[in-house]
Amino acid sequence: MAERVQQPPAKRLCCRPGYSTTCRQGQRAGGTVCGGSGSSQGGSSKTHSPESLLDIAARKVAEKWPFQRVEERFERIPEPVQRRIVYWSFPRSEREICMYSSFNTGGEESASSGENVDETRLPFRRGIALLESGCVDNVLQVGFHLSGTVTEPATASEPEMVCSVAISFDRCKITSVTCGCGNKDIFYCAHVVALSLYRVRQPEQVKLHLPISETLFQMNRDQLQKFVQYLITVHHTEVLPTAQKLADEILSQNSEINQVHGAPDPTAGASVDDENCWHLDEEQVQEQVKLFLSQGGYHGSGKQLNLLFSKVREMLKMRDSNGARMLTLITEQFMADPRLALWRQQGTTMTDKYRQLWDELGALWMCIVLNPHCKPEQKAAWLRQLKKWNSVDVCPLEDGNHGNELPNLTNSLPQGAHGNQDLGTRPHRTVFTRAIEACDLHWQDSHLQHIINDDLYTNYCYHDNTENSLFDSRSWPLWHEHVPTACARVDALRSHGYPREALRLAIAIINTLRRQQQKQLELFRNHKKDLLHKGVTSITNLEGWVGHPLDPIGTLFSTLMETDNNFSICSVTDCTDILCHTVSAELHLFPSTRRFLEEGESYLALAVETALMGLGQQRIMPDGLYAQEKVCRNEEHLIAKLQEVDLDDTLVKIFRKQAVFLLEGGPYSGLGELIYRESVPMHTFAKYLFTCLLPHDAELAYKIALRAMRLPVLESTAPSGDMSRPHHIVSVVPNRYPRWFTLSHIESQQCELASTMLTAAKGDARRLETVLESIQKNIHSSSHIFKLAQDAFKIATLMDSLPDITLLKVSLELGLQVMRMTLSTLNWRRREMVRWLVTCATEVGVYALDSIMQSWFTLFTPTEATSIVATTVMSNSTIVRLHLDCHQQENLASSARTLALQCAMKDPQNCALSALTLCEKDHIAFETAYQIVLDAATTGMSYTQLFTIARYMEHRGYPMRAYKLATLAMVHLNLSYNQDTHPAINDVLWACALSHSLGKNELAAIIPLVVKSVKCATVLSDILRRCTLTTPGMVALHSRRNSGKLMSLDKAPLRQLLDATIGAYINTTHSRLTHISPRHYSEFIEFLSKARETFLMAHDGHIQFTQFIDNLKQIYKGKKKLMMLVRERFG
Secondary structure, three states, X not given: OEOOOOOOOOOOEEOOOOOOOXXXXXXXXXXXXXXXXXXXXXXXXXXXXXXXXXXXXXXXXXXXXXXHHHHHHOOOOOHHHHHHXXXXXXXXXXXXXXHOOOOOOOHHHOOOOOOOOOHHHOHHXXXXXXXXXXXXXXXXXXXXXXXXXXXXXXXXOOOOEEEEEEEEEEOOEEEEEEEOOOOEOOOOOHHHHHHHHHHHHOHHHOXXXXXXXXXXXXXXXXXXXXXXXXXXXXXXXXXXXXXXXXXXXXXXXOOHHHHOOOEEOOOOOOOOOOOOOOOOOHHHHHHHHHHHHHXXXXXXXXXXXXXXXXXXXXXXXXXXXXXXXXXXXXXXXXXXXXXXXXXXXXXOOOOHHHHHHHHHHHHHHHHHHOOOOOOHXXXXXXXXXXXXXXXXXXXXXXXXXXXXXXXXXXXXXXXXXXXXXXXXXXXXXXXXXXXXXXXXXXXXXXXXHHHHHOOXXXXXXXXXXXXXXXXXXXXXXXXXXXHHHHHHHHHHHHHOOOHHHHHHHHHHHHHHHHHHHHHHHHHHHHHHHHHHHHOOXXXXXXXXXXXXXXXXXXXXXXXXXXXXXXXXXXXXXXXXXXXHXXXXXXXXXXXXXXXXXXXXXXXXXXXXHHHHHHHOEOOEOOOOHHXXXXXXXXXXXXXXXXXXXXXXXXXXXXXXXXXXXXXXXXXXXXOOOOOOOOEOOOHHHHHHHHHHHOOOOHHHHHHHHHHHOOOHHHOOOOOOOOOOOOOOOOOOOOOOOOOOOOHHHHHHHHHHHHHHHHHHOOOOHHHHHHHHHHHHHHXXXXXXXXXXXHHHHHHHOOOOOOOOHHHHHHHHHHHHHHHHHHOOOOOOOHHHHHHHHHHHHHHHOHHHHHHHHHOHHHOOOHHHHHHHHHHHHOOHHHHHHHOOXXXXXXXXXXXXXXXXXXXXXXXXXXXXXXXXXXXXXXXXXXXXXXXXXXXXXXXXXXXXHHHHHHHHHHHXXXXXXXXXXXXXXXXXXOEOOOOOOOOOHHHHHHHHHHHHHHOHHHHHHHHHHHHHHEOOHHHHHHHHHHHOOOOOOOOOHHHOOOOOOXXXXXXXXXXHHHHHHHHXXXXXXXXXXXXXXXXXXXXXXXXXXXXXXXXXXXXXHHHHXXXXXXXHHHHOOOOHHHHHHHHHHHO
């Protein structure tokens, strides 16, 4: 509230044409306290004397009539009557004062983080504290104006502050407030609260005067002159210029002020034309909403906006016209949010929390236009405003993405095949569309009026022969209307402070739903055989009730739960609180509504049954990401509410009854035998039902959960649709799957349901087998099946009990399915899955390990089978874990070796080394693996793989086999002149060293391969140098000692290697000189130095190198600087 120091202008002009100027000469306007004149003080009186007729009449007039009308109606109003009207015109209830000061939306008292604000810091609580600590003083009531001072005590950081407060009021409403504290907020500050409550609680302490115009009228000329002069003297600095200006205008006969009859009086009350509403600072409302929107959901702004929406609902419930005013101001700021245009331009969607705020905005407008006592002109004005907002390009759409294809709000379409108009002709529906449509609804239907206003409305001449009968077989009233629309009426009644009427209508709607459910069940039973034979299903509700923009089931549930809770509160609590007294007053007639409940039934039981009916409804998955997320969110929210209810025997009976209905409900139920392919899945709901029913009726619980496991949208073939409804029932989907944006969430819920059943079925082999079959049939995600396998394994191997072998087998079976599903697809968790499966099989037993090795080709890749499966099986830890004897160990090892050889045959490149390792202890198997390697060496194996196996062979003591594989690897190798850092260089050096160690013959055999494969001069020179350091075959085969003579460079095979090395240096030199740059000159000179060392190893090397340098000088004489460096180094 923007607190203003200046008084607002007077609302009307005051004069007394019916009074003689002489009849009041000399009279004084003395003051009396509010409770004076010897009359009763109404609510503040502590005596039990009967209220006077004057007070009764004055109170009624003060509540309904503006004071100007009273003056116009009666020529002369006696002063005692005026005093009593003025007295009773101030609000007598603290509820409204509390409502207008119950939370702070900004400034020092708001929680910047969005956390709950300390209640003691709320303006209303602070105002009470100031009042009770005696901080209110100088209270004066002049007519319809209350003033006083409120002292804010000093604190450690702030000095004492005295605030001047002024309040105007009319017809029991505060119409304007001003305070000197300077606080800016939407609602009243603590000082205004303190002064208001002082007047409410201690009216006898407030000195009351008639409006100032009445007092002035009692004065003669001298008294008036004295009054004005004293007033100017006391406040001359403030009012003197204004006083002189007014005096000049009054003395001027033609002035505007003299053309008006009477003069303004700020204390004289409201005029006939003034709107009677509580003070609301519109500017501050707009500023605060704009601020919260600009924060984009940070700093608790989303919570603050929700608090504002709650305040609007509170105002509506109090039937305060400011509710609509405030919502209009909020909506204007929402529509002016610059992000709307930005998001539309960029094609991005708004955040989920912001989207929910828009939903609440639309729902509130629905409540406002459905006000049952709304005047036609009011509704027309709202309709114009809503259409204006609706026509703006950036106005958010109802489903968040594109036009919603649901039927018009006022069309009742639960049964018929209407609304099949072409998609192209359907207008996009905004968040205001439903409110606009609701403007066409009315409350004049006589049956509806009887339902909401009469607790005894029954018809005992009932004949249940029509589908839309107005009464059921018990003669209780029914209300047939589009369910979301009917529930919107209930929400509107609740919101506008008609709880009894809302409850009556809610019960009529629920009884209608019950009757429809029963008739639908009977209809399906009569045609069940034919429908099941054809495999046909259909969607009978084009709009789902859970996730609907109007939240019909949530509305019914909240209405009943609120009533039940209020009864509970008022029955166990000493109601001393303002709101508790209000609840008691609202509910004193509610027990009569119970006559429309079954015997022994409570509002709680009815609420639970309604929620179960709504959650179990078969409904089509809506289009668009936001609409689908809303379906999931609303379902989870409603289930969370149900979980707060403690189940008793009565509720368990309701659960059983509804579970049977859902199982046998056919196309009307999401748990029927046949469902439409794109129906909203029931996994979350079924998990809740399963948990609740399991302790009471396990068989029924499993029936529900197993039926709900299906997910037909992921099936390649699904039940055909009802061709009589081509648009809504059979979707034309170009791809295999429709656009289910929440599919991953749905699949995770399906997985949670399955996990819950597995946990519950531990120890029951029959149920575990049934659950396993359901999982294998219905779950299509390998990651979710793997999670279930892990869950089952954990449950089966709990530390405090013996392993459950049946559940372990289920876990293994699921793991095997995962292996089969992911064998030919990429999955980043595949290695984890394989390792886990081997662990699981180990827990099951040796036969499980043997089984997975026997059928490895259907479960694993060859690499996985050898490197993970067989290796783990043959490890010591597995042998110890299984407590195997020698015979069992040998059988398991035999299976592992067979697997290894099969894998090596299929994929020698990746499995040969593992096969050799696994077959080491079996000579025949090892020889077989080695032969597989030799056979594959000439076809598909790379030099890297062959070198790796060759090194392994050397390490295991097979140097000749290692040499053989090294020579095969050299055939595949090719090192160019500039690959002096190639990773295979170490393998080449190792192969040459191995050959050198074996003897001259082996070295002579490998050098031609090296010369052919390696063109890199530095590598060749390194090999050459190593071969000349020691004698070949120093540790020869069969322990034969070599002669110890070094090999000559002039003879084969080293001569061939020397010539190849010199040639490589020459070729590399020319290649480098082709594209050399000056920054590489020094590096090139060093390269030539290494080349010279190699040249000099030949007997005529000096001559060859000199000729080589001379050739370079001649060929590259253009590179003068480089050749100069060559001459300096080499002559």
